[in-house]
Amino acid sequence: MMGLMEGLAQRGRPQVMAILNLTPDSFSDGGKLYRGGKVDLDTVLFRAQHLIEAGAELLDVGGESTRPGAEQVELSVELNRVLPVLEALRSRFDIPLSVDTSSPELMTAAASGGAAMLNDVRALGRTGALPAAASTGLPICLMHSLGEPQVMQDRPVYRDVVADVVGFLRQRISACEGAGISRCRLVLDPGFGFGKTLEQNLSLFRALPTFVAEGLPVMVGVSRKSMIGAILNKPVEQRVFGSAALAVLAAQAGAAIIRVHDVAATVDSLKILEAVRSE
Ligand code: 7PJ
Numbered sequence: 001m002m003g004l005m006e007g008l009a010q011r012g013r014p015q016v017m018a019i020l021n022l023t024p025d026s027f028s029d030g031g032k033l034y035r036g037g038k039v040d041l042d043t044v045l046f047r048a049q050h051l052i053e054a055g056a057e058l059l060d061v062g063g064e065s066t067r068p069g070a071e072q073v074e075l076s077v078e079l080n081r082v083l084p085v086l087e088a089l090r091s092r093f094d095i096p097l098s099v100d101t102s103s104p105e106l107m108t109a110a111a112s113g114g115a116a117m118l119n120d121v122r123a124l125g126r127t128g129a130l131p132a133a134a135s136t137g138l139p140i141c142l143m144h145s146l147g148e149p150q151v152m153q154d155r156p157v158y159r160d161v162v163a164d165v166v167g168f169l170r171q172r173i174s175a176c177e178g179a180g181i182s183r184c185r186l187v188l189d190p191g192f193g194f195g196k197t198l199e200q201n202l203s204l205f206r207a208l209p210t211f212v213a214e215g216l217p218v219m220v221g222v223s224r225k226s227m228i229g230a231i232l233n234k235p236v237e238q239r240v241f242g243s244a245a246l247a248v249l250a251a252q253a254g255a256a257i258i259r260v261h262d263v264a265a266t267v268d269s270l271k272i273l274e275a276v277r278s279e
Contacts, residue, residue, distance in 0.1 A: 004058075004096055004116050005139050005184060008217040008256040013274050016266050017098065017259040018056035019223065020048060022081040023065040023073075028224040028236050028261060039081050041088050052095055055267035058117070059093075060259060061085055062100030066121050066145075066194070068153040068226075075103055083109055090114040098141070104132030111136035117187075119219075121145050121194060123172040130179040141187040141219050141257075142172045146195025156195040162207040165190050166214070173216075187257065189219040193226060201227040205246070208253035217256035222246045224261055244269040 008015065022039050024031045033044050048059060063081030064073045082099060083106075089097055096116035101107060104126065107118050115138060123142040124130045133140050144165045146156050158164045169188050176186060188211055190204045201222075211218045222228065228242035229235065244265045247258045251270055260266045 005217070008187070013270055014251045014255050015057040015257050016055060016263055016270070017058040017060050017219070017257050018051040018263045019259060019261050020044065020051070020059050020061045020085070022061060022063045022085060025065050025067070025070065027067040039085060041084065044085050045088060045092060048089055048093060051263050052093060054263035056095065056263045058096050058098055058257065059089065060098040060100050060119055061089070064101065066149045068149060070149045072148075075105060078103060079106055079109065082106060083113055086110060086113045086115060102126050102129060104128035107132045107136055111138055117141065119143070121191065123169070124176065130175060130181070134179045134181045139185050139187060140176070140181065141189055142169060142176070143189035144168050144191035144194065152195035156197060156200060158200065161196070161200045161203050162210060165204060166210060169214070183216065187217045187219050188214060189221065192220070192222045198227050198230045205249070208250060208255060212254035218254065219257040219259060220250040220255040221259035222250070223259060240265050248273050
C-alpha cells in the first residue's frame with residue numbers, strides 16, 4: 001500500500017480529511033457524538049461510516065477543544081475520549097486515522113493504537129512533544145497558532161502575517177529535524193482562525209502558494225470557521241457553501257489535505273475543479 005506521505009506528494013486532487021470531534025463543546029459540532037455525557041462508540045462508528053461513504057480519505061480524531069476561549073483539557077480526559085475510539089475505528093475501517101493532539105502521551109499511545117498521522121495545533125511545542133512524535137515514526141502536521149486557544153483571539157498582532165507564519169513553520173521544521181524527524185514526514189498548516197483576524201486569515205489564504213512553495217504538503221482547515229461567518233454574516237450551521245468554495249480555492253492553490261466537516265459537499269466541489277482542470 002502506498003504510504004500516506006507518498007500519496008500526498010503525488011499532487012493532483014487533495015485528500016479530504018473528515019473531522020471526528022470527540023469534544024463536548026466544539027463550536028461547530030460539539031457534543032454530537034455524546035450520549036449521557038460520554039462519547040458514544042456506536043454513534044462515532046455510525047458517523048465515521050457516513051463520512052467514509054461520503055468520500056473521506058482520512059479521519060482526524062480529536063479530544064481537545066481548541067475553539068477560541070476553550071479551557072485546556074486534562075490529559076486523562078483526552079486519552080479516555082480518543083483511545084477507545086481509535087481502537088474501534090481501526091478494527092472496523094481501513095481508512096487512515098489522524099490524531100489531533102498536543103499531548104506527548106497521546107501521541108505515543110495513538111501510534112501504538114494504529115494512528116497513521118499526528119496533527120498538532122501547537123506544532124510539537126509542548127514539553128516532550130518533539131521526542132514523543134519523533135519516536136512514533138508517523139507523519140506529523142505542524143500548525144501555526146498564536147498563543148493558547150484561551151487568549152489567541154484577544155488581539156492578534158503580526159509584523160507581516162505571511163512572513164511571520166512561514167518563519168514560524170520553518171523554525172518548527174528545523175526543531176523537528178533537530179529531534180530526528182525528517183522533513184519528508186512533515187505537513188504544514190497556516191492555522192486558519194488560530195489567533196488571526198479576518199484580514200489576516202484572508203492574507204494567509206491568498207498566500208497559500210507561498211506555503212506550498214516550501215516544498216512540503218500543505219493542510220488547510222477552514223471548514224465552518226468564523227472567517228466564513230464574518231464574510232457571509234451567517235451562523236455556523238449555514239457555512240457549508242462558503243466552506244466548499246474555500247476548499248476549491250485551497251485545492252487550486254495546491255493544498256494537499258483539506259480538513260472538513262461537510263465531506264459530501266467538499267468532495268463534489270473538488271470533483272468539479274478536477275474535471276475543469278484536467279483536459
Ligand atoms: C485545525 C486543526 C486546522 C489543523 C482544528 C476547527 C478547530 N488542525 N484543528 N488545522 N482546526 N491541522 O476544526 O474548527 O485548521 S480545531
